[in-house]
Amino acid sequence: MADTNTPLPGCCGPWLPDWPWPQPLAGAHWMGLRFQRERFMPEPWAGGPVEPPDSVRGAAPKRQLEYLAGRLCAHAALHRLTGRATVPGSTPSRAPAWPAGVVGSITHSGDLAASIVARRSAWRGLGLDAELPMNPERAERLAAQILTPGERERLTAMDPADRGIFVTQVFSLKESLFKALFPLVGVRFYFQDARLVARDEAMTTATLELLASLSPDWPAGTYLTGQVGRLGDHLLSLITIPA
Template sequence: MNPVPALPACCTPLDAHWPLPFVLPDAVLLSTHFNPSQLLSDDFQRSAIDVPASIQRSVAKRQAEFLAGRICARAALQQLEGLSVSPAIGEDRAPVWPAHITGSITHSTGRAAAIVARKNHWRGLGMDLENLLNAERAERLAGEILTPPELHRMAAGHRDQLALLVTLTFSVKESLFKALYPIVQQRFYFEHAEVLEWTEAGEVRLRLLTDLSSEWRNGTELDAQFGVKDEQLLSLVSIRA
């Protein structure tokens, strides 16, 4: 097993604390905080992370979040089964995992995380991290993200939960896409799923509103979970094998 390169100065030591309400057995989730202002020009090389041309041309923030996410992913794969590989970017922009692995990478302001598992335990994993929207922005974006029934439930709910609800709906639909797209190989959008219910304990119930395959049909329901910390919301959709 090759030794893992030292972390770049822009990343904090990797955190193995499970940040969500329900621990997934047989999965590894690692996270880090990153500071783009501390990114050095040779950090990718010293971290032994391949940098795609599109990332090379990007600003420091995009480079730092990509590097931090790939470092989390590689360390999670190493912890899971001794694989010292960093997933490349596929033609569809999604990470390319080893054939027997499912995983997800996410990042938002100053924080990145990755989760991996073997496909014989979990068929699909989708994880998404978002900064909590403020109430004004949430209200502006609600019509783009929420279905009519979701908008109706939002209007009937507490005003002080509006920003959380819109952020959660956005995030959990992103997680759903990340979990299902590798399985169905078909793109779908915010209007093709809806949040049926959620609890402050971090439980979410989702329903598909379109046929994606013979297995994943309109009306199929799935569970998700989320947690909020430091004004950021992390959501996870996990599909059992």
């Protein structure tokens, strides 16, 4: 159900159907939309809910539009959660600055933007990432950077036609893992610091293991769970950390 309290400029919308993952998430609210680069006009902010920082106002139109679309999704999701019209700002690390008592995540890829939010009392962390599937050539080129040695062994055993999807799924899950964990640990970590240890046949659910100790609360060997959904051509991964 669209949030009619969030006005959409001509370059953004309509709102997308609810919840693209196979399993529900108690208390979480997700909003997504498509945006059209050819309909984007400079300075679309007047009269709208999103007030961009100077770094975005001076950025290329592509960056301005991605910021606008992502914050519109966050605004709508926050309104569903809290009943208040709030737009997250940015932290010094350029991550979204959520209201007190709220956790969330924003993503954009291609012509898609989305956000998910929930109460911090229910979820310590949420990480959301959208990706268009890599073609096999790009997947092969990036595999050594994204995949651990064990993940690369799985890749080589696959049919070549399936490799692009696999690398994209692992990439997206690790991006979501970073978004969910970085606000909790304050330490940057990288693709080789986590590995995929389990997934269902369709990879709609997955388990990741930390290979590096990020803090006393998040040692190596910690397991985290995620989901992967489809929305049109996009893969959408979600990592959740219960309170």
